[in-house]
Amino acid sequence: MTRYAMALDQGTTSSRAILFTRDGNIAAIDQYEFPQHFPRPGWVEHDPVEIWESQLRAARGVLGKVRAQAGEGAAIGITNQRETTVV
Numbered sequence: 104m105t106r107y108a109m110a111l112d113q114g115t116t117s118s119r120a121i122l123f124t125r126d127g128n129i130a131a132i133d134q135y136e137f138p139q140h141f142p143r144p145g146w147v148e149h150d151p152v153e154i155w156e157s158q159l160r161a162a163r164g165v166l167g168k169v170r171a172q173a174g175e176g177a178a179i180g181i182t183n184q185r186e187t188t189v190v
Contacts, residue, residue, distance in 0.1 A: 106175045109165065113158060113183040120161035122169060125177075133164030 107130060112119040119134040135157040140148045166173065 106177075107169075107171060108178040108180070109162065109176055110180045111158060111162060111182070113154065113181070115184050118154065118158035118161045120158070120165045122165040122171070131165040131168035133161045133168065135160050135164075 106125060108123045108125075110121045110123070112121070116139065117134050117136040119132065121132050122130040124130050137149065137153040137157040140150065142148055
């Protein structure tokens, strides 16, 4: 039975996951920061593995908070920082 919708929010300094019930209420929120790397003045870089690991941790975190399985999800929405490129 599908019970939840998950929103994954990939921000500039942290990854967040929010789990919503079928009626739109927030069931759980989890968020993890990841390091900022400054190779030169005025530059900021992120390690894509650190981003992935923090987002995965947040997604697993919200499921764990309500003791849900991934199969109980009906949808996932994703937002991200538009300026990010992995080359």
